[in-house]
Amino acid sequence: MKIKIDGKVCEANEGETVLDVATRVGVKIPTLCYLKKFGPTSSCRMCLVEVEGQRGLVTACSFKVKEGMNIKTNTPAIINARKINLELLLSNHDFNCTSCVRDGSCELQALKEEYGADESKFAGEKINDGLDESSPAIVRDNSKCILCKKCVAVCEKMQEIGAIKETKRGFETKIACAFDTELNRSSCVGCGQCVLVCPTGALRESIEIEKVEKILSDDSLIKVVAPAPSVRVAISEELGFNKNYPQSAYLPTLLREMGFDKVFDVNFGADLTVMEEAEEFLTRLKSHKNLPMFTSCCPAWVEYAKKFYPEILPNISTCKSPMMMLGAVVKTYYAEKLGVSPQKIAVVAIMPCTAKKKEARQKNEQQLQDVDAVLSVREFVYLLKKKKINTKKLVPSGYDSMLGESTGAGVIFGASGGVMEASLRTLNDILNGKNNLKLDYEEVRGLNSVKLASVDLAGKKVNVAVVSGLKNVGELIDKIKRNEIQVDFVEVMSCPGGCINGGGMPIKNSCTQNYSRVVEPRMKEIYALDKINEFRKSHQNKEVNEFRKWNAKTHGTKLHTIHGKI
């Protein structure tokens, strides 16, 4: 059908909304509360447009197109209505923008500037609900909340956690946990998907920038840093490098520029995890105990299991996550090699994740943290910008030896299916006693939320499942419990698509948050990085093997943990 938007005739399809068509043909209509996947809520009233023959203004996000419809999106009346709505929102918003983590990336701020909205025009009482900093992963700040409720939608519908929800009504309405309890005592698992859709600074990771700055300025410390696999495929989205090399090549240089002494790699931890997990899986397979085995790399998933499926905890691999393994290795093996006390080493991890911040708080046997601080990609970028590092003039460099080597198997941990593929590569080789067998397991790759495959490992058929997004995780576990599917090994990632869509990744415009558009390019890059590696199997990682030899002798590093009930 044909419709008219601002005088231009455009092609439209049955069932599309005005916003759908406008977005497709490049007419910008502002939105704050719209999340495509979960349908319109029409609460922010920013996408108001005029439709000929309709009384008053209608919301483009919900209004379906009809043949011959004549739509106007920018009349003075529309602009004024949007402006007043912005001014009303601003009148109840803590606009200490300069000290806000979202300064510059805040959608409300951008619209305020675009529409010239006056934040003090309707000055009045503001809702002041205090800061919820109880969770080491996520901070909620209702004084910045504009009640778009996108966080509620992802928590409730995408992740099926339902940790937060609107309570009270009228001006008093606010987002809160059940019984107004703290986030840390709620069902929140810290995945941070809510942070990705927050248009303002009302939801953010628990900020550890100061902690890292303190570490960096302490001369008595050996400052170790390690980035996660997925970090290297997202930093250029925020920074922009010269395109001579893949963006990942610049990452170690950036970290050194920031003042870290040693740049190690979480990919090393990933390779190590594959080795440990493969051994564990084979043991379980032989003894038929605690099968299917679930992976344990994702801390939000482990937290989810503790809160929603405690009965399944014995089935989760006892392996620490790659980050925690690396931290433990640094504080034992590396410290011994260096001949310094572990207290003298500070480990900072750069992660795509908010839940990792909570995971890092776990104490080791010496009551120390193996990982001292965790920065999200956003915090990392913030620090870089603060340090005014010129990203255009960077020269690529590599990771430091001893704990910096990694294989292609390590890097694919960043995408959903990667952990499974890495494990399969190694398991197949081990069981066949060879080193050159199958590399690509296409059946566990891709954007699908659940991927099931049957794999032949030295004549033994092993059923594997790869699942991402906690709603899908819950459904899969239920199926397994009802014996509807038979699986031996399950990879679980809390965030849809895996760590490349983690809660600590750069925030795209939350209104146009589009899963495939954000995740797909990052996923492609992950597998490209895998391909250019000389070694693509974890058991080919020499530094890992060297460490494991040392650890077999000394048992100096604890790589396993018990996932206790809450």
Added chain:
Amino acid sequence: MKSVEDIVKIRDRRRKYNHLRFRENEPLRPLQDTEILICSSTGCSSCGTDKIIEAIKSECEKKGISNKVRITKIGCFGLCAMGPIITFKPTDIFYTKVKVEDAERIVNEHIINGKILEDKIYVNEDGTKAETISKFNFYKKQKFVARKDLRLISPDEIEDYISLDGYMGLIKSLSMTPEQIIEEVENSKLRGRGGAGFPTGKKWRTAYYEKSSEKYVICNGDEGDPGAFMDRTILESNPHSILEGMAIAGRAIGASRGIIYVRAEYKLAGEKLARAIESARKYGLLGENILGSDFDFDIDISLGAGAFVCGEETALIRSVEGKRGEPETKPPYPAVSGLWGKPTVINNVETLTNIPAIILNGANWYRQFGTENSSGTKIFALSGKIRNTGLIEAPIGTTLSEIIFDIGGGVPNGKKFKAVQIGGPSGGCVPIEHLDKKVDYESLKELGTMMGSGGMIVVDEDTCMVDFAKFFLDFTCDESCGKCVPCRIGNKRMKEILTKICEGKGTMADLDTLEELAHHIKNTSLCGLGQSAPNPVLSTLRYFRKEYEEHIKNKKCPAGVCKNLISYEISSKCIGCGLCKRGCPVSAIKGEVRKIHEIDPALCIKCGLCESKCPVRAINKIR
């Protein structure tokens, strides 16, 4: 399971058996027995009707006349200000404000000796006594369609309802096609009584055309306007008319399930409904194969938690679904996608109660009441500064002055009428110069108000219109669901500005902001609550702008309500009795005995207690 013939037989039998009851236009037969009809609706029963019944019963026992006296709890008489109300059959004597202590006199003097208790007789505003209903000025200009059975039948007796042609509309509809039913309703020009006045037949037709194996009929009983209680009394007094109306709606659109959404605070209504549903099922008037036909229809009750916004149809649906009661954008309308995403007709209680009569008597009969565009009658709830507080029913098109003065009895205590707020917090006020206007959907809209649920709050000269607007805005601010920006924040800001003006801190620029915000909220809010919330402000600004300006420019509240703008003074008339001094809660009054007292303005909280205590009227409010 009963058949159509069974129900007709019950009706005819009950009619004869019901000889004690009085029916309109039917001559009464003199009898020796007495029947006492006592209102059992919330208003009267909260004043102790149960105790009165007990007292009369035990008095009758004492006198040994129990077998000669029958006491029946019936529905609401409408004249709530005068409750508890009892009437006698066959004499038709009407007693008001009956107390437990009156039981003995009622039995001894009235029943046994046939003497009228003069002090219990209602006095019209012109001083004439009204011993029977026919002598009440209150009832003279009223026309009963929706409320016709209320004061005649017991809500607990399904056969009472049947005896007055109850369920005959449903029986008739069983032999009609859905098309015919919808056509009849369309032709009747019945419009939704819940507020917006949407044509009921059109709504039904939309749902009828939708193809779906499942459809729903919902009765909206989430009455929430301050001062409105017409739905409540219908639910309490005549629940069967709702069930019948819903079943006819179900038959028309092809639904087999109905849900009555009623607020949990309406406890009595919920009980009466539950009992009515149970007995309707027993009589085969609800359930599978109604009266042996192929039509299945059953009704459940869903209790609301009391949020005003749940009266909005999409919010109501969400609430029934167990979700937070928040409205959703329309379209799609519930008639297309409603409860559980299925086509759903939502009608207000009063709308549904009209349906059986329309089907039974035909659209033409119904159209004889009301105006060309708005047919039928409308129930109004009169409250505020009006003599006959209560419920009335009048043809649409009756003038405001007829309703307020002829039926309502005007403003009491010799005060002057100032304005009437129509349609509750979503409506607007109408000043004295428009009292000649007819009450119909269009005229009210022109006046800047709306029919709404039909609440009418009358205010007199002692009401400050700024404060009055603030009162309603307070209500909408409290009851806003908080979903959309204009309603959530805009109304709050308007309320803040009104508070400022009432405190004497307003500026003329505030009036512009107020108007800008009011129009913005009206035009851009998500649901009817937000879209109509600024009406009280807009209408008071329209008719009483001077009063606003008086507050701002001269820091005066002409009505003497806004505390920051008034003060109290003791004149030389003071006899120094000290009554005011002793009564003052903040010890702001000083003075020696027999000498003129003084008020310390710094301490005075302007509660006005001293003024009311002064025996010589020496204390004056300075406006």
